[in-house]
Every structure is written in C-alpha cells, then in structure tokens.
Amino acid sequence: MNMQAQNRQTAAETALLDSYNAQIGELPGNGAVISARDRLVDDLKTNGLPTRRVEAWHYTDLKTLLRSIPASGPASSVRNPAPLVDAAALIKTRQGEADGNVSVDGIVVGSYADMLREGTAAPGLSVIDKDDTIGKINGSFVRDGYVLELPAGAEIAQPIEIQALHGAGQAHTRFPVSFGAGSKATVIERHIQTTDGQAFVSSVSDISLEDGAEVTWIVVQEQGADDTHLAQVRVRVGDNAKLRLFVINAGGKLVRQELRIDVAGEGADLQLRGVNLLGGDTHTDVTLVLGHNVPNTTSTEIFRNVVFDRARGVFQGMIKVALDAQKTDARMACNTLLMSDDAEFAAKPELEIFADDVQCGHGATVADIDDNHLYYLMARGIPRNKGRAMLVNAFVAEIVEELEDEALVEALEAIISNWLEKHA
Numbered sequence: 001m002n003m004q005a006q007n008r009q010t011a012a013e014t015a016l017l018d019s020y021n022a023q024i025g026e027l028p029g030n031g032a033v034i035s036a037r038d039r040l041v042d043d044l045k046t047n048g049l050p051t052r053r054v055e056a057w058h059y060t061d062l063k064t065l066l067r068s069i070p071a072s073g074p075a076s077s078v079r080n081p082a083p084l085v086d087a088a089a090l091i092k093t094r095q096g097e098a099d100g101n102v103s104v105d106g107i108v109v110g111s112y113a114d115m116l117r118e119g120t121a122a123p124g125l126s127v128i129d130k131d132d133t134i135g136k137i138n139g140s141f142v143r144d145g146y147v148l149e150l151p152a153g154a155e156i157a158q159p160i161e162i163q164a165l166h167g168a169g170q171a172h173t174r175f176p177v178s179f180g181a182g183s184k185a186t187v188i189e190r191h192i193q194t195t196d197g198q199a200f201v202s203s204v205s206d207i208s209l210e211d212g213a214e215v216t217w218i219v220v221q222e223q224g225a226d227d228t229h230l231a232q233v234r235v236r237v238g239d240n241a242k243l244r245l246f247v248i249n250a251g252g253k254l255v256r257q258e259l260r261i262d263v264a265g266e267g268a269d270l271q272l273r274g275v276n277l278l279g280g281d282t283h284t285d286v287t288l289v290l291g292h293n294v295p296n297t298t299s300t301e302i303f304r305n306v307v308f309d310r311a312r313g314v315f316q317g318m319i320k321v322a323l324d325a326q327k328t329d330a331r332m333a334c335n336t337l338l339m340s341d342d343a344e345f346a347a348k349p350e351l352e353i354f355a356d357d358v359q360c361g362h363g364a365t366v367a368d369i370d371d372n373h374l375y376y377l378m379a380r381g382i383p384r385n386k387g388r389a390m391l392v393n394a395f396v397a398e399i400v401e402e403l404e405d406e407a408l409v410e411a412l413e414a415i416i417s418n419w420l421e422k423h424a
Contacts, residue, residue, distance in 0.1 A: 007048040015069035017045055019170070020140055023072065027143060028113045032122035040125065040136045049133060056131040059314040059346045060285040065254050066228060070198045072169045079194040081163070084220065084411045088161040088188065096171035097144045106154050112145035112174050124176070124206065134232045134258055138202040141172040152180035152210070159408065161188040168197025176206040179213040181238075186216040186405065191231070193224035193251070203231045209241040211265060216244040218408070220415065223252035225280065232258040239265030246403070247274040247286065248412060250419045255284040263290070263297045273399045274303040277416065278311035278343075279423035285314035292321045292328040299329075304396045305336040307343040308423045316348045317362065323354040332362040337369065337395060339388070339424075389424035393417060 009017075020041050029037065049066060050057035078094045091109065092099035102109045115121035125139040150156065164173050179185065193199055201223065209215055223229045229252040237243050249255055263270055270290070278284050290299060299319075307313050315334045334347045349362035369391050377387035393416060400412045 007046065009048065010063060012066045012069050013044075013048055013063070016137075017041065019069055019071070023141065027141070028116040029121075030117060030119040032119045033116050033125065036122050036125040037140050040127070040140045044136055044140070050131065054131055056287070056316075057133070059316070059348070060256055060283065062133065062256070065283060068198070069200050070169050078165045078167045080165070081192055081194060083161050083163075084188055084190060085159050085161070085405075085407045087407070088159040090161050090163060091146055091148075092163045092165060093144060093146070093171075093173050095166050095169065096142075096173050098146060102146065104160060106150070106156050107160070108149040108151070110147040112147055112176070113143065115147060116142070128234070128260055134202060134230045134256065135204065137230060138172055138174060138204045138232070141170065141202065142174045142204070143172060145174040148175070148177040150179045150183040150185055152182055154180060154183045154185075156185040159186045159188055159405070161190060164189070164191045164201075164203060165194055166199055166201060167193065167195035168199055170200050172202045174204045174206070178208045179210060179215050181210040182212040183210075184214045186218070186408075188218045188220065190220045190222070191229065192222050193227055196224065198226040199224060200228045201230070205233045207233065207235045209235070209237045209243055211239040211241060213238065213241045215242070216246070216403070218246040218412075219248065219257075220412070221249045221251060221255065221257065222415070223255070225251070225253060227252050228254045230256050232260065235259070235261040237261070237263050237265060237268040237270060240267035241265060242269045244271045245273070246399075247272075248415065249276045249278075249284050249286070250415055252284065253282050255282070257284075257286045259286070259288045259290075261288070261290045263292045263299060264294060266294050266296045268297045270299040272299065272301040273402060275396045275399050275416065276303065276305040276313055276315075277396075277419045277423075278306065278313045279308040281310045283312045285316070287314075287316040289318045290320065290330070292319070292325045292330055294322075295324065295326045295328070297325065297328055299331070301332040302399065303334045304399050305334070305345060306339065306392050306396060307336065307345050308339045310340070310342045312343075313345040315346070316350075318350045318352065319360060319362070321351075321353040321355050321358055321360060325355045326357045328355060328358040328360065330358070330360045334364040336364075336366045337392060338366060339368065339392070385424055389420045392420055392424060
C-alpha cells in the first residue's frame with residue numbers, strides 16, 4: 001500500500017493561502033495569468049513551505065521560521081527616501097505597485113502590471129525547479145513592477161535606482177530587465193521599509209545581458225527588524241558580456257536571497273561580491289547557483305559576513321561546470337567574522353564539474369577579531385566598541401571599494417557604518 005505524507009499546514013501557511021483567496025479578485029492578469037497563479041498556489045497548498053528535509057532549504061527551515069503573514073497595507077503609508085546617489089534616476093514601487101509613469105533618457109520603461117493584464121507575463125510565472133519556493137510565492141502574489149530595456153549600444157552615464165518601498169503588510173514585485181548588445185549601465189536595486197510594522201516581501205529580478213553588455217548591478221536590502229524578505233535575482237550573461245553584481249544585506253528578520261546565474265556566452269565574465277551584516281535574533285540565507293555552461297568563461301565570487309548577537313547566517317554557493325564548458329575559470333570564497341559566542345554561520349560551498357580542462361576552487365573561513373589588532377587600537381585611546389567597529393568596517397570595506405564610482409562607494413560605506421554603530 002502506498003502512503004503519501006500529508007501536508008499539515010502551519011498558521012503561516014494557512015494565512016498565506018487565505019491571503020491569496022482574499023486578493024485574487026484584485027490581482028492583475030488575464031485568464032492565462034490567473035491559471036498560472038492558481039497552479040503555483042496549488043503547489044504551495046499541496047507541498048507546503050520547505051523544511052530542512054529539502055536539501056536546498058536545509059539551513060533555512062521556512063516552514064518553522066515563517067511564523068505569520070501580515071495583511072496588505074495601503075501604499076499611502078510609504079515615505080520617500082532620498083536616492084542613494086544624488087545623480088541617480090529614480091524608479092519607484094510603493095507597497096508593490098508602480099509609482100506613476102517613469103521616463104529615463106535612453107531606456108524603455110514599461111509596467112509589469114500591464115504585462116500581467118495582457119497575459120504576456122504568464123510564461124514567466126513559472127518556477128526554476130521544484131524547490132523554487134520564492135518563485136511560487138512571488139508568481140502567486142506579484143502585482144506590479146517595472147520592465148526595463150536598454151537598446152543595443154546604449155550607454156547610460158547616470159546610475160538607475162530602483163526603489164522597492166513598503167510599509168507594514170505585503171509587497172510583491174518583479175523587475176524584468178534586458179541590456180542590449182554593447183550597452184552599459186549601473187543599476188541599484190534597493191529594498192527599504194520606510195515605516196514600522198511587520199512586512200512580508202517578495203521580489204524577483206530577471207536580468208538578461210546580451211553580447212558585449214557591461215553592467216554593474218547593486219542589490220541593497222534594508223528591511224525592518226520584523227520583516228520577511230524573500231528575493232531572487234535571475235541572470236543570463238551572453239557572449240563577452242561583463243556583469244559586476246554586488247549584494248548587501250543590512251536588515252530583515254528572516255531573509256532568503258537567491259542568486260540564480262547562467263553564464264551562457266563564451267567570453268562572459270561575472271564578478272560577484274557580497275556583504276552580509278547580521279545582528280539581533282535574525283536569520284539571513286544567501287544561496288547562489290552559478291552555471292558555467294559554455295567554454296572560455298570566468299567568474300569570481302567573494303562574500304564577507306559579520307554576525308553579532310544571536311543572529312544566524314547561511315551561505316550556500318554552488319558552481320556547476322557543464323561538460324562542454326572547457327577553459328572555465330571560477331573561484332569562490334566565503335569569509336565570516338563571528339562577533340558573539342551565540343552567533344552562528346553555516347557555509348556550504350560546492351563545485352560540480354563535468355569538464356576536464358578547468359580552473360575552479362572554493363574556500364571558507366570563520367574567525368573572530370584578532371585581539372592583538374584590537375589591543376593596538378585600545379592602547380592608542382580608542383574605546384573597545386569603536387575599535388571593534390573599525391576592524392569590522394575594514395573587513396567589509398574591501399568589497400565595496402572595488403566599485404569605481406566614488407559616490408557609490410561613499411554611500412554604501414555609510415550604510416555599513418550606520419549599521420555597525422547600532423550593533424558593534
């Protein structure tokens with residue numbers, strides 16, 4: 001006799017399904033989109049949220065960690081923060097909805113809600129694999145976002161800042177962005193809670209670099225102390241394209257940041273850098289799946305993590321080298337400072353190599369601050385807490401300083417310094 005395990009719904013799972021039933025009449029989409037949403041929700045209902053028994057979620061038991069789902073809140077409760085860089089062109093969503101018509105010189109900007117209503121978004125409301133819980137949740141609830149297209153050969157000098165703003169409640173956005181052949185741009189994707197209260201946020205950025213494009217994409221996550229942030233960045237890198245991807249996590253109660261990257265063109269180069277600042281009783285998971293699928297590609301991934309108090313952090317990094325991907329050069333490092341006896345960090349770097357002419361490697365380190373370095377600073381009159389903050393700041397500043405834009409470096413260093421002042 002075959003016995004199938006029954007999914008016993010938690011309070012959060014029940015609230016998630018009830019929230020979908022309450023919103024379905026308001027969510028934009030034609031028949032094809034509604035059918036796609038229903039399939040995703042049926043999957044969530046049947047299989048539930050992932051537990052530690054699911055390998056991809058082994059260190060982030062979402063079924064246990066996600067305790068509640070807040071109701072949606074009005075967009076009018078959201079304030080407007082200043083751009084990270086003064087010269088940036090602003091593109092905003094407020095509580096998951098596009099904030100009016102946007103015009104940026106040299107870029108075609110459209111509404112994702114229009115794609116939902118027309119049905120052209122339906123094929124994209126699908127999961128990458130059976131464990132793609134973020135894709136299921138976002139595809140079920142997404143209301144809006146922006147569609148950006150840089151024409152071939154376009155060079156945008158000013159940074160483009162996408163602000164995903166929200167207050168308490170729910171916000172679900174999606175940002176399909178395509179960079180034409182030979183185009184160049186810098187994009188800042190910034191997630192900010194601007195008012196107090198619990199929020200449940202999901203976001204998917206779908207980025208495509210055509211041949212020869214050169215792009216810097218910076219993700220800055222500054223969620224509130226009680227927020228759940230489930231985000232995914234999907235990337236395809238074409239022939240001779242260059243992507244510099246920076247990820248900074250500096251907030252959130254429960255965070256899962258997935259990076260799904262396909263290096264699909266010969267001569268492509270990926271430079272991925274990450275800074276994770278964890279404090280309080282929080283949980284942050286960064287999961288990377290990087291595929292080198294053609295010959296002659298390169299990538300370097302470096303993450304720096306700082307963990308205070310009772311925070312828990314996770315880094316899962318998988319590099320997959322396909323059978324035909326000869327001459328791949330891929331290197332990954334995860335370095336962590338544990339600043340408390342109660343802090344935890346799990347690092348799981350992996351290589352899956354099917355080609356035989358490659359150079360690939362990975363490594364992970366975990367340490368505390370060197371007492372000799374701290375003593376040196378204290379002996380010169382610097383208070384202990386200030387000295388700790390200075391050493392931690394130096395540890396992560398190396399990552400940010402790789403950016404060539406001085407204004408961007410200064411802005412990101414200010415975010416890191418402000419966070420450290422509160423936790424160090």
